[in-house]
Amino acid sequence: MKRFGIWIALALAVVAAAVSGGYWWGLQQVSHPSVEMPAAITAPAERKILYYRNPMGLPDTSPVPKQDSMGMDYTPVYADEEVSNNQVKISTDKVQKLGVKTEPVLSRKMVNTVRAVGQFQFNEQRFSTVTTKFEGYIEKLYVNSTGQPVKRGQPLMEVYSPELVSAQEEYLIAWNGRQSLSNGTSESLLGVGQLADSALKRLRNWDISDAQLQRLKKDGKATRTLTMYSPANGVVLEKTAVQGMRFMPGELLFKIADLSRVWLLADVFEQDIALVHVGQTVNITVNAYPGKELKGKIDYIYPTVTSETRTAKVRIVLANPDGILKPDMYASIQLMSGHDASVLAVPDSAVIDSGIRQVVLVQLTEGLYEPREVKLGMRSDGYVEVAEGLSEGENVVVRANFLIDAESNLKAALGSFGEHSSHSSSLPEPAETTPAPVTGHEGH
Incomplete structure (x- = not known):
């Protein structure tokens, strides 16, 4: 009994201490009203679910939880995840799994290299022919082989023509008559002068040079033959002249080609024609002369x-x-074509080309993308010019953009670009579907 009394006394002492402590704490709160009471812990607000989306990215939604044919749960779409109709949102972990890579839109010089092959040809603007305007015979040939090089003014042949001899004699008679009748009447001088001018004009019409006419005046006698000279530098491309042959007015006797400047006729592919312009400088290499650049x-x-x-x-x-450049010799050409100024460009892999329009994915923030229709220009070294649709500094997806397309049902978002005005949303309307049946027995 004595021990029981001791335990009762101890219990009363503990109760008294607790009561006095509570009384002291209450006084402290009254005397120090600035001390705040601990705030009540509030439970987190529930996120509002808009609908449930097919886990495989198919255009199928449900207003209630549901499973697909493979037993996979539909993914909830929350109100704070809602994006604009033409935007695509992908979770950060999926972005990492897909290996999404972006690059900024930058200004760069677009330069294309056009390559082609061709053959050297004679310069048609540097052909010369040797013919006569009178009938005659070839007395002597000085140039008697095709391909022989000739210089301008070099003798080619000597020809004899009765008409030419007669014209020379008429001119000499008229010229000498004018000199002998220097003190004659004006009528006689006029007649002799007209005869001399007529004979001189006839010789000039036959392409007799002034030097030959001066020699005719100086010698005072007609020459039996006339020397024909080369009209230009070059090589004899054709020769029909044969010593002793008779020729007729206008008949081709020599054809001379000047090879100091030649043509190269190159075959440029149809898709490269727009890159080629008159006046462009071309680098040329010839197989016959390795290492020599023209x-x-x-x-x-x-x-x-x-x-x-x-x-x-x-x-x-x-x-x-x-x-050194011979006609019909093969050559390779290379020319650089492009913009003088820098233009906006993105990698080729950033463009999703449907055949009707071209679209790129612009990264707005981490995991948020916007499909943007663009107009493209020239391509060069893995990049393509963007004429419209992007601004410098914007980030575009260059890798895994097609995976984003499949993962986030991008095709529905692209449908809002104007193919049908009624399809204004990239996300399909939630379908009225019934809840998936609950597996198992009730009550378990």
Whole structure:
């Protein structure tokens, strides 16, 4: 009994201490009203679910929880995840799993390299022919082989023509008569002068040079033969003249080609024609001379395309002072074409081309993307010019953009670009579907 009394006394002491402590704490709260009471812990607000989306990205939604045919739960779409109709939102973990990579839109110089092959040809503007305007015979040939090089003014042949001899004699008679009748009447001087002028004009019409006419006056006698000279530098391309042959007025005797400047006719593919312009400088390499680089300029672009090869002829003019470039010799050309100023460009892989329009995915924030229709320009070295639709500094998806398309049902978002005005939302309307049946027995 004594021990029981001790335990009762201890219990009463503990109760008294607790009561006094509570009384002291209450006084402290009254005397120090600035001390705040601990705030009540509030439970987190529930996120509002708008609908449930197909887990495989199919255009199927449900207002209530549901499973697909494979037993996978539909993914909830919350109100704070709602984005604009033309935007696509992907969770951060899925972005990492897909390996999404972006690059900024930057200004760069777009330069394309056009390559083609061609053949050297004679410069048609540097052909010369040797013919006569009178009938005659070839007395002697000085140049008697095709391909022989000749210089301007070099003797080619000597010809005999009765008409030429008669014209020379008439001129000499008229010229000598004018000199002998220097003190005669005006009528006689006029007649002799007209006869001399007529004979002189006849000789000049036959392309007799002034030097030969001066020699005729100086010698005072007609020459039996007339020397024909080369009209230009070059090589004899054609020769029909044979010693002793008779020739008629206008008959071709020599054809001379000047090879100091030649043409290169290159075949440029149809898709590269827009990059080629008259006046462009072209780098040329020839298999016959390895390591030797030549330069020429585009002189003319022919107006037709060869249907078999889908190529157009481009004429390039270049100097050939040493005569090393031969007609029909093959050559390769290379020219650089592009914009002088920098233009906005993105990698080729950033463009999703449907065949009707071209779209890129612009990263707005981490995991939020906006499909943007763009107008493209020239392509070069893995990049494509963007004429409209983007601004410098914007980030575009360059890798896994097609996976984003499949993952987030991007096709529905692209439908809002105007194909049908009624499809204004990238997300389909929630379908009225019944809840999926609950598996198992009730009450378990």
